[in-house]
Amino acid sequence: MSLSQQRRFPRRRTSVGASRDFVTGVLIEWQLHSLIEDIELCVSELATNALLHGAPPGREFSVGLHRVEELVRLEVRDSGPGQPVVQCPDDDACSGRGLRLVRALADDFGINDHIVGKTVWLVFKAPAAPAPAPLTTPGSS
Numbered sequence: 001m002s003l004s005q006q007r008r009f010p011r012r013r014t015s016v017g018a019s020r021d022f023v024t025g026v027l028i029e030w031q032l033h034s035l036i037e038d039i040e041l042c043v044s045e046l047a048t049n050a051l052l053h054g055a056p057p058g059r060e061f062s063v064g065l066h067r068v069e070e071l072v073r074l075e076v077r078d079s080g081p082g083q084p085v086v087q088c089p090d091d092d093a094c095s096g097r098g099l100r101l102v103r104a105l106a107d108d109f110g111i112n113d114h115i116v117g118k119t120v121w122l123v124f125k126a127p128a129a130p131a132p133a134p135l136t137t138p139g140s141s
């Protein structure tokens with residue numbers, strides 16, 4: 001089974017919440033309720049990074065979810081230059097923890113360069129579907 005959904009968002013603050021709503025809707029549709037909280041948090045971080053550092057003015061960024069078997073891949077792509085860097089901020093720093101956080105929540109993490117822009121991706125293991133209960137007939141033990 002392979003599923004995929006993607007949406008583009010304008011470079012504005014409201015797009016962070018809209019990207020959260022998008023991934024939540026997709027995960028509900030795919031019946032992956034247990035992944036919603038982690039993926040919502042991660043897409044918030046990555047969409048914020050795309051807005052602040054990635055998508056140039058007048059451009060968009062995209063958010064995609066892809067499911068293959070028990071793996072769910074979240075991708076955020078922008079058309080800006082530069083590479084995101086996982087930082088080690090001081091304890092009193094007000095920012096710089098986003099990529100550390102998403103790396104900790106995800107089962108895998110990476111960045112793909114493109115001729116224009118880059119894609120930051122995370123992979124999450126979906127819980128295995130429960131096995132169907134065996135059928136029993138009256139009088140059987």
